Amino acid sequence: xxxxxxxxxxxxxxxxxxxxxxxxxxxxxxxxxxxxxxxxxxxxxxxxxxxxxxxxxxxxxxxxxxxxxxxxxxxxxxxxxxxxxxxxxxxxxxxxxxxxxxxxxxxxxxxxxxxxxxxxxxxxxxxxxxxxxxxxxxxxxxxxxxxxxxxxxxxxxxxxxxxxxxxxxxxxxxxxxxxxxxxxxxxxxxxxxxxxxxxxxxxxxxxxxxxxxxxxxxxxxxxxxxxxxxxxxxxxxxxxxxxxxxxxxxxxxxxxxxxxxxxxxxxxxxxxxxxxxxxxxxxxxxxxxxxxxxxxxxxxxxxxxxxxxxxxxxxxxxxxxxxxxxxxxxxxxxxxxxxxxxxxxxxxxxxxxxxxxxxxxxxxxxxxxxxxxxxxxxxxxxxxxxxxxxxxxxxxxxxxxxxxxxxxxxxxxxxxxxxxxxxxxxxxxxxxxxxxxxxxxxxx
Amino acid sequence: xxxxxxxxxxxxxxxxxxxxxxxxxxxxxxxxxxxxxxxxxxxxxxxxxxxxxxxxxxxxxxxxxxxxxxxxxxxxxxxxxxxxxxxxxxxxxxxxxxxxxxxxxxxxxxxxxxxxxxxxxxxxxxxxxxxxxxxxxxxxxxxxxxxxxxxxxxxxxxxxxxxxxxxxxxxxxxxxxxxxxxxxxxxxxxxxxxxxxxxxxxxxxxxxxxxxxxxxxxxxxxxxxxxxxxxxxxxxxxxxxxxxxxxxxxxxxxxxxxxxxxxxxxxxxxxxxxxxxxxxxxxxxxxxxxxxxxxxxxxxxxxxxxxxxxxxxxxxxxxxxxxxxxxxxxxxxxxxxxxxxxxxxxxxxxxxxxxxxxxxxxxxxxxxxxxxxxxxxxxxxxxxxxxxxxxxxxxxxxxxxxxxxxxxxxxxxxxxxxxxxxxxxxxxxxxxxxxxxxxxxxxxxxxxxxxxxxxxxxxxxxxxxxxxxxxxxxxxxxxxxxxxxxxxxxxxxxxxxxxxxxxxxx
Numbered sequence: 001x002x003x004x005x006x007x008x009x010x011x012x013x014x015x016x017x018x019x020x021x022x023x024x025x026x027x028x029x030x031x032x033x034x035x036x037x038x039x040x041x042x043x044x045x046x047x048x049x050x051x052x053x054x055x056x057x058x059x060x061x062x063x064x065x066x067x068x069x070x071x072x073x074x075x076x077x078x079x080x081x082x083x084x085x086x087x088x089x090x091x092x093x094x095x096x097x098x099x100x101x102x103x104x105x106x107x108x109x110x111x112x113x114x115x116x117x118x119x120x121x122x123x124x125x126x127x128x129x130x131x132x133x134x135x136x137x138x139x140x141x142x143x144x145x146x147x148x149x150x151x152x153x154x155x156x157x158x159x160x161x162x163x164x165x166x167x168x169x170x171x172x173x174x175x176x177x178x179x180x181x182x183x184x185x186x187x188x189x190x191x192x193x194x195x196x197x198x199x200x201x202x203x204x205x206x207x208x209x210x211x212x213x214x215x216x217x218x219x220x221x222x223x224x225x226x227x228x229x230x231x232x233x234x235x236x237x238x239x240x241x242x243x244x245x246x247x248x249x250x251x252x253x254x255x256x257x258x259x260x261x262x263x264x265x266x267x268x269x270x271x272x273x274x275x276x277x278x279x280x281x282x283x284x285x286x287x288x289x290x291x292x293x294x295x296x297x298x299x300x301x302x303x304x305x306x307x308x309x310x311x312x313x314x315x316x317x318x319x320x321x322x323x324x325x326x327x328x329x330x331x332x333x334x335x336x337x338x339x340x341x342x343x344x345x346x347x348x349x350x351x352x353x354x355x356x357x358x359x360x361x362x363x364x365x366x367x368x369x370x371x372x373x374x375x376x377x378x379x380x381x382x383x384x385x386x387x388x389x390x391x392x393x394x395x396x397x398x399x400x401x402x403x404x405x406x407x408x409x410x411x412x413x414x415x416x417x418x419x420x421x422x423x424x425x426x427x428x429x430x431x432x433x434x435x436x437x438x439x440x441x442x443x444x
Numbered sequence: 445x446x447x448x449x450x451x452x453x454x455x456x457x458x459x460x461x462x463x464x465x466x467x468x469x470x471x472x473x474x475x476x477x478x479x480x481x482x483x484x485x486x487x488x489x490x491x492x493x494x495x496x497x498x499x500x501x502x503x504x505x506x507x508x509x510x511x512x513x514x515x516x517x518x519x520x521x522x523x524x525x526x527x528x529x530x531x532x533x534x535x536x537x538x539x540x541x542x543x544x545x546x547x548x549x550x551x552x553x554x555x556x557x558x559x560x561x562x563x564x565x566x567x568x569x570x571x572x573x574x575x576x577x578x579x580x581x582x583x584x585x586x587x588x589x590x591x592x593x594x595x596x597x598x599x600x601x602x603x604x605x606x607x608x609x610x611x612x613x614x615x616x617x618x619x620x621x622x623x624x625x626x627x628x629x630x631x632x633x634x635x636x637x638x639x640x641x642x643x644x645x646x647x648x649x650x651x652x653x654x655x656x657x658x659x660x661x662x663x664x665x666x667x668x669x670x671x672x673x674x675x676x677x678x679x680x681x682x683x684x685x686x687x688x689x690x691x692x693x694x695x696x697x698x699x700x701x702x703x704x705x706x707x708x709x710x711x712x713x714x715x716x717x718x719x720x721x722x723x724x725x726x727x728x729x730x731x732x733x734x735x736x737x738x739x740x741x742x743x744x745x746x747x748x749x750x751x752x753x754x755x756x757x758x759x760x761x762x763x764x765x766x767x768x769x770x771x772x773x774x775x776x777x778x779x780x781x782x783x784x785x786x787x788x789x790x791x792x793x794x795x796x797x798x799x800x801x802x803x804x805x806x807x808x809x810x811x812x813x814x815x816x817x818x819x820x821x822x823x824x825x826x827x828x829x830x831x832x833x834x835x836x837x838x839x840x841x842x843x844x845x846x847x848x849x850x851x852x853x854x855x856x857x858x859x860x861x862x863x864x865x866x867x868x869x870x871x872x873x874x875x876x877x878x879x880x881x882x883x884x885x886x887x888x889x890x891x892x893x894x895x896x897x898x899x900x901x902x903x904x905x906x907x908x909x910x911x912x913x914x915x916x917x918x919x920x921x922x923x924x925x926x927x928x929x930x931x932x933x934x935x936x937x938x939x940x941x942x943x944x945x946x947x948x949x950x
Contacts, residue, residue, distance in 0.1 A: 004570040005520065005553045012521020028934065034589055036497020036620035043525035054882060057934035060494035061859045061883070069622050072593065086490035086947060090860060092936050102519050102590050103621055106559065132519035133555050133590065333520075362548070362577060394527075397546040412527040 002333075006360040007394055009306070009331050009411050010173065012132030015041045016140025017099045022058030023171035023199045024148070024208065028093040029058070030125075032080050032111055033101025035066035049175035049411060050418025063087045067103055076109050081117065088121055094205035097148065098127035099140075105131035126152045136333055138224050138306075141170045145228045149211055150235050156213035161264060163214040164188065165196045165238070167229060168221030169245065174308055175413045179422020179431075180245060184218075187256065187425055190273045191265045212236040216263045220245040222345040223307040223338045244345070245308065247316040248429030249281045281426045288433060297437055300384040302327035302368055303353075304391030304398075305410035307334065307342045313390055313409065314351055316429060321436070325353040326384060327368065331392070331410065333359050364391075365398035374403055390436070405439050449738055452599040454635035456498075456623035458484070460734075461835035463625045465495065467855035468945050471812075471828075472845040474853050475838050483833065490947040494857045494880070495831070497620030499588055500525060501629030504682055506616060507533045507549070510542060510711035511581040513574045513611070514549040517567055517598070518588030523551060536897060539686035540709050548578045554590055563596050568605055575609035581712040582641060585615040592619035602640065612712060614640035625832045627730055634735035637707060638742075643718045650716060674769065676701050677721040677745075679732045680708035683810065683878070685897030691905045692752065695762055696725075698778055699771050719743045723768055727751050727902070730809050730836045751809060752902045754817030755783055782904045790821070793911040797918060798822035803869055805829035805862065806877035806894035808837050808855065812844045814875060814894060815851070821911050826869045831857035831877060859883050860935060864944035873918060888928015892917045 010016070014033065018041055021029040031038035042059035046052055054061060065071075065080045080098070087096060098111050115127040128147035130140050145167065166184060169177045181197040188195045196207040196214060217240040219229045229240040241262040246255035253274050260270055291297070301323045303314045307330045317323040328351065330342055339357055346355050354371075358364050372384040387404035389395055393414045399406035408415050409423070409432075423432040448455050457463050464483035467474055477483050499522060506514050507529055516523030530547045538544050552570050554563050567585065574583055587598045598615045606613045616636040618629055637643075647653050654665035676696055678689065693703040704710075706718055724739055724747040726732040736747040748768060752761035759779040766775025802823045804811045808830025815825050825848070830837075833855045844851070856862065859880075866874060866884050873890040881891045892913045895901055900909040 002553050002555045002557070004515075004550050004566065004573065006548065006550045007527070008520050008524060008551050008553070010520065011524040012519055015521045015524065031493060034497060034621040035491065035493065035495055035624070036499060037521075038493035039496035040500050040525050041521065042493070042496075043528045044521075047528040048524075056932065060492060060880065061934065062493040064491050064493045066491040066493075066624075067621055068624065072621055082489050083491065090490060090936060090939055090947075091934050093934070103593060106590070106593055132521045133559050136520050414528055414531055 005333070006362055008136070008333075009359060009392060009394065010136040010138060010333065011041060011044045012137065013130040013135040013140035013143060014038075014099050014101050014132055015044060016137030016170070016173065017128060017130045017144045018058065018062065018140075019045045019137065019172040020141045020144040020170070021097050021099070022055045023177070025198075025203045026056065026092070026094040026205050027148070027208075028056070028087070028091055028096055029062050030083060030087060030096055030098045031062050031064040031101065032076065032098050032104045032109065033064065033067060034103055035064055037101040038062040038064050044412070045172055048414055049172040050413045050416050050421075052172060052175075052418065057091065057093070063091070065104075072103060072107055075107060076104055077114050080109065080111065080114050084114070084118055084125055088118075088123055093123050095148070095152065096123055096125040097144065098125065099130045100128075101130075102132050105129065124152065137173050138170055138332055141173070142225055142228050145225060146231060148208065150228070150231050153209060153212050155236055156210065158213070159215050159238075160194065160213045161215050162192060163194045163196065163210070164216045164218055164263065165211050165214040166198070166218050166220065168219040168225050168242075168308065170221075170224060170308065171199050173306065173411045175409070175411055175418055176422045176424075179418070179420050180424035180428060181422070182420065183422050183425035183428050187252070187273070187277070191256070191269060193263070193265070212238070214238050216241060218243065218259065221308045222341045223332070223334065226341070244315070245312045245424050247312045247423050247432060248320045249278050249285075249426055250319050251312065251315055252425050252429070253278065277426045281430065284430050285433070288437065291441075292437060295440070297440055298322055299386050299388035299405070300324045300326055300372070301388040301390060302329060304329040304331060304364055304389060304395050306330065306332040307338070309410055311345055311349055314353060315349055316432060317390065318351060320429065321433070323388065325351060326372065327356060328353045329356045329358055329364055329367070331359050331364075361394050361398070364395065365401055368398055369401050372402055388436070407436055407439050446741060449638070449741070453617045454632045454734075456628040457625045457631070457834050458623060464833040464855050465624055465831070465857060466948055467833065467853075469853060470845065470849070471841040471851065471853045472849065474833065474855070475841045475845065478833070478835055478838050487949045488858070488947045489949060490860065492858050492860060494859055495624070496626055498618035498623050498626055498629040498632055499523070499586060499620050501626050501682065502586055502616045502618045502633050504529055504533070505629070505633040505708060506584040506586065507547060508536060508708040509582055509584070510537070510709070513578050513580040513583050515567070515570050515574055515583060515585045516549065516551040516588065517563065517585050518552065518554055518590050520551050520553045522588040523549065523586060532897070536686065536709060539898075540689070542709065548574070548580070550574055559590065559594065562594065563591050564601055567596075567598070567601055571605045571609060571613065575611050580611050583609070583611045583613050584636065585613070587615055587617045587619070589619045589621055592617070592622070606640070612641050625834060627832060627834060630731055631734040634707070634738070637715065638735070638738055641712065642716050645716050645720065671702065672720050673722045674701050675721040676703050676765070677706045677718065677724045678703050679724060679726040679735070680705055681727055681731055682708070683807065683895035683897070684727060684902060685899070687898070687900035688902040688906065691900055691903035695778070695782070695903060696765065699766055699769070699775055701765070701769065719745070721745055723748055723765070725765060728807075728809050729840050730807070730834060733836050751813040753810070753813040753906065754820050755786065755904070755907055756820065757813060757816055758903050758907070759783065786904045786907060789908055790911055793908070793915050794822050796915040797911065799824060800872040800914070800918060801826045803827045803829070803866060803871040803874045804894070805875060805880070807831060808833050809840050810894060812837070812840045815844065815848060817907060817910060818875070819848075820907070821914070823914070825851060826871050827852050827854065827865065829854045829856060829862065829865070831855070860939070861944045863887060863933070863935060864940055864942070867940050868944070873914065885924055886927050886931045887933075888924050888931065890917050890924050
C-alpha cells in the first residue's frame, strides 16, 4: 500500500498527460473524465511552474466529456464520441489526444474503441489511459510519450544522421523546461545537429512527425521515460543517450563531449564551440566574482528537487560555486527500481552529500532541522551556517525553520514568473548564478 | 429542508432546485424558464473544462479556516490546486490581520489497491497522522469522486475517528460528478460545518452561566443579551475580499451594529458564535440559502439577502439592515451622506469612462448587480453572461427584467461560446470572472476582473474603486491590442461566424 502524502509535488497521471499535451504544438487534449478534472488541474498545471498559463487550448479550454452521474451508471462512451465529433468541427489541431480520469477508468469505458471510429476523421485522434490511481504526473508524461510517439508517429523512410530528439525533461513538472530545451537546442545546432525539442515555441507538429527519423534520442532523466526511449528504440531503431541535464560550463562541456561518443560531430567543431562558449561564459562569470568573494556568498546547502533536477543542481552548486552540498533530497514519488536508478546516478556524480528520497514537506523540514541545528550551547560549534535551501516554493517554511536563504526552482514554483528562463547549458548556468545570488542581494 | 440537514451527505443544488449552465434569451425568459422547470434539461454537444467542480470551491472555503488541515481523500491529483489556492488564502489571512502560517494538507493518495479493497484504513491512518503531526483545531476530510463511487462510508469513519483524535473532525462531501453546478460546494461546506463543528458557545469556556446566587452575573447576562441583539453575521463570499468586508463592516459599525464575518477566515472559536447573532446578512442570493435556512430553523436567526454593489443597491442594503434594527432613519442619513461624498469624487472618473460599451461576465447574481453599478457609472451594457443559474437567483433576474428589459442574458461558462460572443459584440471592455481573464485579453479586448479579493467592489468605496479600475484599463489599451494582434486562436476561423449557441442541444 502506498502512503498518504503531504502536499504532493506532482499531480495525477491525467494532470501530467494534460501538461505534456498542452505543451506540444497544436496538439489538443480531450479529457474523458468528470468536468472538474481538467478544470481543477488548470491550477497545478498552469500556475505552479512559474505561471506558465493555459497555452494554446489547455486549462479551462480543454474539451471534456464532462462525465455525470448518469454516465457513471450507463457508461460515457457516447458522450465521448459526441465530444470528439464536435471538437473536430470546432478546433484547429494537428492531433487530438483523449486522456482518461479515475471515474471513466472505474466504470470501464473503452476509449480505444471509441477513438478507432475516428480513423478517417479530418484531425487524427489517439487515446491514452491515464487513471490517476495508477500513477502520478510523471507517469502521465511517460504514458503520453508512448501514446503519441510510439503509438501515433509513423516510421520514417530513412534516418537523418544529424537529427536528434530530446526527451526526459517533463513539461511543467520541470518548471524551466522551455528555457532549458532552448539552450540545449542552441548548443546542438552550433554543433551542426538538427534538434526536435517538441516543447519549445519554435516547434511545429512536423517535429513530432519527423521524430522517428532521428539518429539519437537524448534522454535527460535517469528515472522518467526510460521505458519509453527503450520502446522507441525497439520500434524505430533510434538509440538513446541518457545524461544529466547539464547546468554551467563544467557540466555542459562534459555533456557535449559525452554526446560526441553517441552521434557524429566533427571534433574540430566541437572543440571550437566549447572553447567559444566557455570563453564567453567565464567573461560573464568573472564579472560576478567581485561581489561573490567580497561578500562571501558561499553556502552550506541542501537541494530539494525532483530526480531530474536534483543532481544537475547539486553538481553546479558544488562544482562551480564552491558550495558545500550537504543534502540532496529527491521529492518525486519513486518505485524501488526508479529509486535504484536515481541512486546509481547520484553515486556516479561523486557528490559527498547525503541522498534522501522524501516527498513529504514536514519530513524534509524535520530531517534538515535535526541535522543542521543552529546551535548546541557550545562555545565552539561547527554550525552549518550560512545555509541555502534550493528547493520548491513549499520548502520556504523549512528554510525559515533553518534560518536559510531559499530559491524556488523545483515544482511547485509559485513565487516567481517564468517566461523563457532556463538553467541548462552555459547561458542557463549564468542565469542560475544570477538568481541564486540575487536572493542575498535583494535586501540591499 | 430539514431532512437535508439531518442527512449525512448534503444534497446537490440539482436535487433542491432548478439549475442551469446553458441558456440564452432575456432575463424575463430565464426566470419564466426557471419557474416552469425547463432549465434542467438543457445540454450541449461540446463541453470545455471551465467549470471545475464542487471540490474546487470546497477546498477554497476549507483552506480559509484558521488552524485547520485538509485531507484530500482521493487519488493524488485531487486537490493539487491547493498549491496555488494557499498563497491566495494566505494573502486573505494577511489582509485580515490574521497570522500567516504554513497551511498543511495531505492526500490519501488512493491507488489501485485501495480502489479494489476500500480506502477506510488509509483514511483513518491519515487522519491520525494529521492530528498528531500538525495538531490542528479542525480537520477537513474532502471526499472526492473515487471514494463516492466505491461507496466508502466516510461519515462512519469521521464518527469513529472523532473518538481518537483531539481535533474537531468533519467531512466535506463533494463528488464532482454528482453536480454540474459548483454552487453545490457552498452547501457541502456548510453542511460539513454544522454537522460536526460546534456552533454554540461552550459554558465556562466562552462564558460563565448566569446564576441567581451571583447578582452581577445576571447584569452581565443582560448586557450580553443587548449586545447579541445587535450582532450581525456578515456571510463571506469567495469573491469578496478583505477590503469589501472592511467597507461593509465600517458601514454597519456606523449603525452601532457588531459585525462577525462568517465563516471564511474564521476559526473554531469564532464559529462557535455563529449562533449568537440577531441577523444574518448574506451578500448573494445564490451563495448562502442552505446555511441561512439552517440557522433560521435551528436558532431562529432571520436573514437579509442583498448584494451591495453600486450606489442605489448599497443604499438599499444599508437602509434594509437598518430597518431590521429600527434604525431606518439613521441608515438613510448615513447612506445619503456617503453618497454625496462619493458622487463628488466620481465626477472626474466618470468623464473618462462614460459611454464605453461593456460586456459583463461572471457569477449570475454578481453580473446582474454589477450591471446596475456600471449603468450608474454611465457605461453601455452590451450583454450579460452568468456562469451558472439556479432558482435562488429568480428574484434578482425578476428585478433585472424590470430595470433592463432589453438586455440579453446568457448562462454559460464555456470559453468557445464566450470568444464567439465577444468577437460579435465587440465591446470596449469586458468584465471577467477571476481566473478567466486570459481568454478575452488574448483576443485583444480590454478586461477587468468582475471581482478581485485584493480590492474593493462593494459599498460606496467599491463604486469608486471599480470606476478607477475601468478608467485605468481603458487607458492601457496597447497591452491588449498587441496581444490580440499576435494571438493564435485554437478555434477554427469559421466558428466566429456561427451562432455561439450552435452546440446547445435542442
